[in-house]
Structure formats: structure tokens, C-alpha cells
Amino acid sequence: MSTQPSTTSAGTLARGLDILEWVAEVERGSIPDLCAALGLSRSAAYRIVAQLRDRGFLVEAGENSVRLGPVAIRVGLQALEGLDLFKVTPDHLRALVATTQETAFVAVPEGDEMAYVMQEVGPQVVKVSSKLGSRAPLHASGLGKAYLSALPADEADVVIAALDLVRYTPTTLTSVGDLTAAVREAATRGYAVDDSEREPGVRCLAAPILDASRRPVAAISVAGPKERILAAETDIVAALRSTAARISAGLGHHPSVPT
Template structure:
């Protein structure tokens, strides 16, 4: 059961997060529709314990105690561990092998994997590195990173053909990325390994940065037969994991 005072404290933190100049008790009360008398008691208690600070104009801002707590949380943060339940669920639901990858020096590094015995063997193992231009995970990064970051990575690419389906040049890749951005996920259609079809989605953190991607891979014929299911489950998992990492989509 939700505790009203705890919820109010959390709403105050969230409001002050987006208010760099601080807010008065009146400002906070009006924006959150709280009674000023009860709000000031919360603000004073939070300030006394270091979670807020108040300036000479009685404007409240986030306090130093939150910095230390955030540093501890960051030091314990392990995206691989947090993603594992999602990968397991996807593997069991889709019946295919699932991966988590991050971007490192212009390449994809696989940091988690949930293997399905039904799928074809793949040489993508935890710790291995793969190109960004011909893997689902890599194309997800190129599609959903800020445009300038994606452009910088693409400028350093050296296109090598792994199969007859491997994308050959920047122009062909740009056309793919434009489509991927519209649909919300990226595809590797037998570009890194023959017969292997992969779908990947982005994962964001609380700073609205793309920090990882998750993918599912399997034999093309089997994957195409259930593409709608795969896309739906992968998009849902990517959004839910992102929310767990603190991401909140900005309203336009």
C-alpha cells in the first residue's frame, strides 16, 4: 500500500530535478497541488537531513546527500545483471537466443547472453566484439544514438563483407537506418553470419542516453514466421528495461 507522505517526497524530488534555480514552498505546493502547511514540513525535514538545501530566498534545491547516494547507486549499477531477467524472459517467450551489447570504441561488445538450444550456433559470445554496421545490436546504436554520434562512428567505418548480404557502403547503410528509426528496431538479415536473422532494440538510461541494446537471433525462416511477435516483445522489453534504468520519455 502506498504511503502518501513518501509519495509526496518522491514527487518533490522529481519536481526539483527539473528546476535548476530552485522553488519556494508556494511554488512546489501550487505545482503539485499540495497544502502549503504540510509541504513546508516535508521541505524542512528534507533540508535538515541534507536531502534539500534552501537559499536566502527560501528556494529549495536538491541537496548534497543525494549526490552521495547517487554515487553509491552508480557504483553498484550493473546493466548486465539488470538485463538478465529480461533476456531470460525473451529467450523463453521467443524460443531464440538473446543478447545484450554495449558500444566500445566503435564496435559492439557482447556482455550478456541467454542461449536457446533450438537456435543455430553463433560465434557471438560474451566478451566478443563485432562491427556495428552488420549486426543488429550495432545497427540499433547507429539508428538511435544522437545523429552526430552516429555520423562520427560511420565516418570511421571500414566495410568488410562477411556474407553476400553484408551492407557494402554508407549510402546503403543510411537507407537502412532511416527505416529502422521509423519502426523502432534494427535488423541484421544474414549480414554477419549466413542464415542468421536478428532484431535489436535500444536501451536508455535516466539521462536519456542510449547505453545498450538487446537482440534476439535465430534461423531466418523461423524468425520471419514470428516477426510480429518478436518485434512486439523486444520493443516492450527495451522500454521496460529503460524505465528500470531511470528513463522517462519526454512528452512532445
């Protein structure tokens, strides 16, 4: 008896994973929208959704809608906890927020976006819509530019050239030249800036987190209302860079060790 999955079962698994990724992206979605987004027939969508719901990967979220269920959440949390980043970072993130009094985030690269995986909310009134599980485009976020700035320049150039430079606000960088210059500047000074490039009125400062091989594995940021961040920017940058360096050291990075 063959142990290899059939083409049909492999296709069903792929569609099931596509559904889970789509639901994770939209947080809560209807079956008709799911069909339209993924090109599935209603019968196939209902069948696969029913299977995922029976296993706890999806749960009902109103009439004809679904969201991620407890099994999907548990699997995701276990995956995150298995990464050294999530063992090293929490205390440093809390300390950064205590110092800056602003909300801080950690995000990891996911394709042409950064996925928010950790957040510590500051005590001041927050004017930032980003939250755990959401994503930010590489070109229109401090986190994305910080990550790109820690890549070898030729590698960063390849990534930048392939990005869809969508304009979100009047200050979004939508040319390869401007984005490349911003990434090079971030590499030189050790931190990147998002000057209301995705959310009007929000300023974000971000620094890369490196592993033992001196590769960027994540980025950390402090964000808040533009005026408030600008008023304390020097102190925030110092705390941010110091925090990124401590987290990187916890991952085995040593700046004096050559690649």
C-alpha cells in the same frame, strides 16, 4: 621521493594492458603471435607475460600460449556488476527468451564494435556463433545498427563515416549511404535488422537500450536461423521492443521526458 610513475614503468603498464586486451580478443594466443600483433620483442613479451601470469591475470593454455586468468575474469565481472545495466537486465532477458524461444543477447558499444556482455540461450537448436566476450562490428550487426539508430542523427553520421565497412557476406552493408538509410529506418520503426550480414543464414532483430539521459548505452537482440526468425518476426519484434523499453525504464529512461 616522487610518487609519479617513471616513463619505463608507465610504458610497461601500457604494454601489459595491451597484452590483456589482445588475449581477451583472441581468447587463447601464442607468445610469437602476441609479439607480431603488438610489435613487442620476445624478451619484453615473455617478461611482461610472466609478471601477468604470476599475478593471476594470465594462465598457461598449452605450449607457449596463454589465456585470461582468474584475476582478470574476477576484475571484469566486478566491473560489470557495478553497472546498473547488469542489475536490471537479467530477469527481462530470461523473460524475452521464454517468450520468443530464441537466443537473446545484450551488447555494449566498444569503439566501432558491440561487445556481447549478456546471453540467454533459447531452447531451440541454435545457429548463432556469437558468444559472451565476442564483438560484432557496428555496421554488420543488428545490435550495432540499433545502437546507432538511438544516437542523434548528426552524431550517428559522424560515427558511420569513420567506420571501416568490411564485407562479411553478400548482404553486408558496405556503403555509407546504405548503412545510413538502414540506421534511419531502424530509428523510425524502433528496431534494427541484421539479415545474414555477418553470419550466413542468421537473422537478428535488435533494439536500443536507453538511460535516463535518453542516450543509448546498450542494445538487446534476438537471433536465430533466418527462416525461423522470419516466421515469427512480428511477435519477436513486439517482445523485443517491450523488453528494451522495460530495461530502459529500469535505467531511468522515460520517453516523455525531453532531452
